Amino acid sequence: xxxxxxxxxxxxxxxxxxxxxxxxxxxxxxxxxxxxxxxxxxxxxxxxxxxxxxxxxxxxxxxxxxxxxxxxxxxxxxxxxxxxxxxxxxxxxxxxxxxxxxxxxxxxxxxxxxxxxxxxxxxxxxxxxxxxxxxxxxxxxxxxxxxxxxxxxxxxxxxxxxxxxx
Amino acid sequence: xxxxxxxxxxxxxxxxxxxxxxxxxxxxxxxxxxxxxxxxxxxxxxxxxxxxxxxxxxxxxxxxxxxxxxxxxxxxxxxxxxxxxxxxxxxxxxxxxxxxxxxxxxxxxxxxxxxxxxxxxxxxxxxxxxxxxxxxxxxxxxxxxxxxxxxxxxxxxxxxxxxxxxxxxxxxxxxxxxxxxxxxxxxxxxxxxxxxxxxxxxxxxxxxxxxxxxxxxxxxxxxxxxxxxxxxxxxxxxxxxxxxxxxxxxxxxxxxxxxxxxxxxxxxxxxxxxxxxxxxxxxxxxxxxxxxxxxxxxxxxxxxxxxxxxxxxxxxxxxxxxxxxxxxxxxxxxxxxxxxxxxxxxxxxxxxxxxxxxxxxxxxxxxxxxxxxxxxxxxxxxxxxxxxxxxxxxxxxxxxxxxxxxxxxxxxxxxxxxxxxxxxxxxxxxxxxxxxxxxxxxxxxxxxxxxxxxxxxxxxxxxxxxxxxxxxxxxxxxxxxxxxxxxxxxxxxxxxxxxxxxxxxxxxxxxxxxxxxxxxxxxxxxxxxxxxxxxxxxxxxxxxxxxxxxxxxxxxxxxxxxxxxxxxxxxxxxxxxxxxxxxxxxxxxxxxxxxxxxxxxxxxxxxxxxxxxxxxxxxxxxxxxxxxxxxxxxxxxxxxxxxxxxxxxxxxxxxxxxxxxxxxxxxxxxxxxxxxxxxxxxxxxxxxxxxxxxxxxxxxxxxxxxxxxxxxxxxxxxxxxxxxxxxxxxxxxxxxxxxxxxxxxxxxxxxxxxxxxxxxxxxxxxxxxxxxxxxxxxxxx
Numbered sequence: 020x021x022x023x024x025x026x027x028x029x030x031x032x033x034x035x036x037x038x039x040x041x042x043x044x045x046x047x048x049x050x051x052x053x054x055x056x057x058x059x060x061x062x063x064x065x066x067x068x069x070x071x072x073x074x075x076x077x078x079x080x081x082x083x084x085x086x087x088x089x090x091x092x093x094x095x096x097x098x099x100x101x102x103x104x105x106x107x108x109x110x111x112x113x114x115x116x117x118x119x120x121x122x123x124x125x126x127x128x129x130x131x132x133x134x135x136x137x138x139x140x141x142x143x144x145x146x147x148x149x150x151x152x153x154x155x156x157x158x159x160x161x162x163x164x165x166x167x168x169x170x171x172x173x174x175x176x177x178x179x180x181x182x183x184x185x
Numbered sequence: 186x187x188x189x190x191x192x193x194x195x196x197x198x199x200x201x202x203x204x205x206x207x208x209x210x211x212x213x214x215x216x217x218x219x220x221x222x223x224x225x226x227x228x229x230x231x232x233x234x235x236x237x238x239x240x241x242x243x244x245x246x247x248x249x250x251x252x253x254x255x256x257x258x259x260x261x262x263x264x265x266x267x268x269x270x271x272x273x274x275x276x277x278x279x280x281x282x283x284x285x286x287x288x289x290x291x292x293x294x295x296x297x298x299x300x301x302x303x304x305x306x307x308x309x310x311x312x313x314x315x316x317x318x319x320x321x322x323x324x325x326x327x328x329x330x331x332x333x334x335x336x337x338x339x340x341x342x343x344x345x346x347x348x349x350x351x352x353x354x355x356x357x358x359x360x361x362x363x364x365x366x367x368x369x370x371x372x373x374x375x376x377x378x379x380x381x382x383x384x385x386x387x388x389x390x391x392x393x394x395x396x397x398x399x400x401x402x403x404x405x406x407x408x409x410x411x412x413x414x415x416x417x418x419x420x421x422x423x424x425x426x427x428x429x430x431x432x433x434x435x436x437x438x439x440x441x442x443x444x445x446x447x448x449x450x451x452x453x454x455x456x457x458x459x460x461x462x463x464x465x466x467x468x469x470x471x472x473x474x475x476x477x478x479x480x481x482x483x484x485x486x487x488x489x490x491x492x493x494x495x496x497x498x499x500x501x502x503x504x505x506x507x508x509x510x511x512x513x514x515x516x517x518x519x520x521x522x523x524x525x526x527x528x529x530x531x532x533x534x535x536x537x538x539x540x541x542x543x544x545x546x547x548x549x550x551x552x553x554x555x556x557x558x559x560x561x562x563x564x565x566x567x568x569x570x571x572x573x574x575x576x577x578x579x580x581x582x583x584x585x586x587x588x589x590x591x592x593x594x595x596x597x598x599x600x601x602x603x604x605x606x607x608x609x610x611x612x613x614x615x616x617x618x619x620x621x622x623x624x625x626x627x628x629x630x631x632x633x634x635x636x637x638x639x640x641x642x643x644x645x646x647x648x649x650x651x652x653x654x655x656x657x658x659x660x661x662x663x664x665x666x667x668x669x670x671x672x673x674x675x676x677x678x679x680x681x682x683x684x685x686x687x688x689x690x691x692x693x694x695x696x697x698x699x700x701x702x703x704x705x706x707x708x709x710x711x712x713x714x715x716x717x718x719x720x721x722x723x724x725x726x727x728x729x730x731x732x733x734x735x736x737x738x739x740x741x742x743x744x745x746x747x748x749x750x751x752x753x754x755x756x757x758x759x760x761x762x763x764x765x766x767x768x769x770x771x772x773x774x775x776x777x778x779x780x781x782x783x784x785x786x787x788x789x790x791x792x793x794x795x796x797x798x799x800x801x802x803x804x805x806x807x808x809x810x811x812x813x814x815x816x817x818x819x820x821x822x823x824x825x826x827x828x829x830x831x832x833x834x835x836x837x838x839x840x841x842x843x844x845x846x847x848x849x850x851x852x853x854x855x856x857x858x859x860x861x862x863x864x865x866x867x868x869x870x871x872x873x874x875x876x877x878x879x880x881x882x883x884x885x886x887x888x889x890x891x892x893x894x895x896x897x898x899x900x901x902x903x904x905x906x907x908x909x910x911x912x913x914x915x916x917x918x919x920x921x922x923x924x925x926x927x928x929x930x931x932x933x934x935x936x937x938x939x940x941x942x943x944x945x946x947x948x949x950x951x952x953x954x955x956x957x958x959x960x961x962x963x964x965x966x
Contacts, residue, residue, distance in 0.1 A: 056218060062208075062209020066387065069469065069889065103208070103210070111207035115200075115204060118855075120203045120206050121675035123202070123203070123211055124385075124386040124387045125386045149897060149898030152898070153896050155897060159386075160858065160865065161841075161862055161904050163901075163903075
């Protein structure tokens with residue numbers, strides 16, 4: 020595939036939430052920018068643009084990724100899962116039931132990252148959870164509510180696997 | 186007050202906004218894009234204090250897609266919420282690093298960003314005022330040379346021309362001098378911390394268009410939609426009715442979205458491109474260095490007691506670092522003065538609260554509005570006084586805590602309705618933190634466990650005519666839409682207002698639909714969503730609207746049921762005869778009026794309207810502060826337990842406790858969320874957060890990597906929250922405000938616990954291990 024540099028744009032295919040979409044990108048466009056501006060998937064947020072807050076987290080090939088630090092072109096031929104692809108996940112239910120949501124701006128990033136956590140570590144204990152979620156910032160809650168929510172799903176097996184190649 | 190059994194108020198109803206939020210489908214203001222929308226990017230100052238000699242836009246114009254470049258000459262006037270001292274776009278002079286100097290409007294964001302980087306600004310440097318101490322010195326360089334000329338928007342602001350004092354608020358109660366001389370024991374201490382940030386996860390964002398008929402349409406993540414209208418009217422001469430402001434759900438605010446900065450800039454940008462829609466969204470770095478931040482604070486406190494430990498006199502000198510412009514810091518200067526004592530009964534009070542100009546980013550309201558700051562200083566002083574008196578710090582506080590019958594620093598009289606029970610809060614907090622098990626315990630060779638406490642109070646210094654309105658519109662199925670201009674910014678206000686409507690109409694929450702977005706054209710006026718005032722003001726409005734709807738329902742039902750309106754009651758979605766509840770009519774049959782079998786119809790749609798306005802508030806006297814600044818004081822007690830390492834000075838926060846008396850608690854779990862989140866925010870601010878400026882006044886850490894927030898896992902192992910509910914006679918179902926209170930005493934309680942652990946007085950923030958180590962090494966101050 021030829022990716023023209025800078026001024027002209029290229030068409031690439033992205034596999035997002037089980038669907039394939041044509042997108043028109045500049046070589047410099049981030050995955051976050053492309054998901055939001057071209058596909059209308061605005062669940063992932065740009066809150067720092069620097070990989071410091073985790074609000075832009077999506078899954079690429081099952082791995083948590085700061086989509087603000089990834090180029091769209093890097094995600095070609097890889098399955099991408101965004102918060103919009105996790106409808107009715109038990110994690111979402113756990114966040115609601117444990118009062119882990121206030122303004123909701125960091126929530127998609129936390130939920131997607133938790134999804135990756137329990138895929139890799141279905142029985143994660145507190146230390147693993149803490150280390151894993153250090154990449155995500157929340158300014159409204161006291162984190163304890165999020166911890167409580169994540170604990171409830173770490174011991175449950177009702178999780179659906181995300182659409183990945185693994 | 187209604188004392189009947191309640192079905193919804195007092196119950197932890199699930200928040201009505203979280204299902205959508207959990208799916209990522211909620212759209213915040215920056216999540217909308219419209220074809221043809223243009224993007225604005227700012228050129229910001231690279232100097233903290235300088236004259237602008239020239240702005241060269243030649244290279245910037247060469248970037249494809251650039252449609253306009255706007256500089257300060259287009260609007261060489263000053264705006265501001267309290268004192269109009271700030272040009273929205275720097276004009277002739279810049280006064281802080283990061284100040285907006287020019288706006289580039291382009292087809293795409295990346296084009297605007299590239300072009301903005303190519304705008305060349307030539308500066309002539311001026312001496313930088315880099316701290317409040319420096320600002321206060323005689324002969325300091327002046328940040329504003331003509332502050333006497335600025336227009337006062339609110340009466341309680343007193344700039345001192347020829348100095349860096351943007352406002353000076355005085356409290357003179359009793360006779361401080363005489364009382365001080367008579368004190369058996371006194372303590373004097375000084376405190377200091379630098380400016381910091383709100384760091385809401387959603388950065389500030391707006392989009393503005395001017396339609397061909399002259400209407401200005403604003404979409405924004407603001408706490409103050411009606412203030413946007415006021416500002417655009419007052420300073421830009423647009424008719425109030427021609428300004429429409431839309432506010433979707435807001436991604437965190439904490440006071441930082443209460444003032445107006447982006448909207449006038451986006452308006453000027455839109456005007457420069459013929460009124461096309463222009464989006465202006467701050468990147469994180471801009472949100473930290475260009476947007477208004479949290480004040481810096483220096484204080485000196487003197488407290489004097491009689492032999493028994495009863496407080497006789499208090500003197501408070503506050504130097505508030507408001508940065509380059511007064512903005513809300515002028516109001517915070519006033520708020521800190523009028524509650525300067527903390528929740529203590531002190532007959533002789535002398536306070537000088539100064540709003541100081543410096544060459545730092547300008548400061549605005551931050552959750553607590555001056556109270557976390559004054560409480561840090563007051564409660565640290567109380568602990569130091571207790572040590573001098575060899576008295577238990579809780580005992581000293583209980584001996585002096587304020588009660589109904591006492592007066593505040595501004596001589597407002599407290600009653601059983603307008604103030605909560607701070608003594609009960611303290612006793613409960615004492616129990617929860619297990620105070621009696623020991624304030625300082627060595628648990629290992631290097632580990633010390635220690636506890637610190639703080640009492641808190643705050644009133645809501647709203648405008649004296651602050652108000653809210655609500656409209657309840659009935660659907661054909663008898664369910665109800667609640668419309669009002671309270672902003673949902675994460676605090677759960679829409680759920681609370683829904684509960685108040687449900688309780689009053691005696692309906693289930695599932696029959697209440699609360700409109701999430703605010704539109705100033707449809708929603709009645711609401712002052713702002715700030716100052717822990719929404720449950721009180723908008724709650725009363727919703728209550729009144731529900732009562733109005735009940736009157737209408739009964740009127741129609743009385744005709745249908747052939748009885749008097751007085752014979753009727755409502756409940757369970759119907760109007761029924763009090764003596765025979767089986768005889769009634771469903772809301773759905775009268776919500777759009779009642780239609781008789783023969784086709785004739787009566788009544789029409791039920792639309793309940795309600796409003797509430799503050800009562801009997803006054804400005805403060807210029808010389809003494811005398812006045813009634815707020816409707817009530819919520820009070821509380823907070824505590825922190827830490828585990829401090831003697832060897833490397835690091836610590837873990839083990840417990841954080843809040844016991845609050847905010848009157849009736851409408852929803853215990855959303856209230857608990859507010860307390861926990863507030864405690865987290867207060868602990869984060871107190872332990873790690875601070876802007877760092879170099880000698881030229883340039884911010885060194887405008888990003889979330891170098892500006893440290895407490896991260897996941899660093900929060901207290903336990904948050905413990907409880908409520909004392911002394912009802913307020915004029916609040917909805919007895920409620921007072923609670924939104925800000927969790928944060929107020931945390932810096933104080935943390936500093937108190939660490940001071941006990943390290944056995945040195947820690948009177949600065951943030952409480953990083955290095956600061957504790959250095960203070961201890963210097964033998965304390």
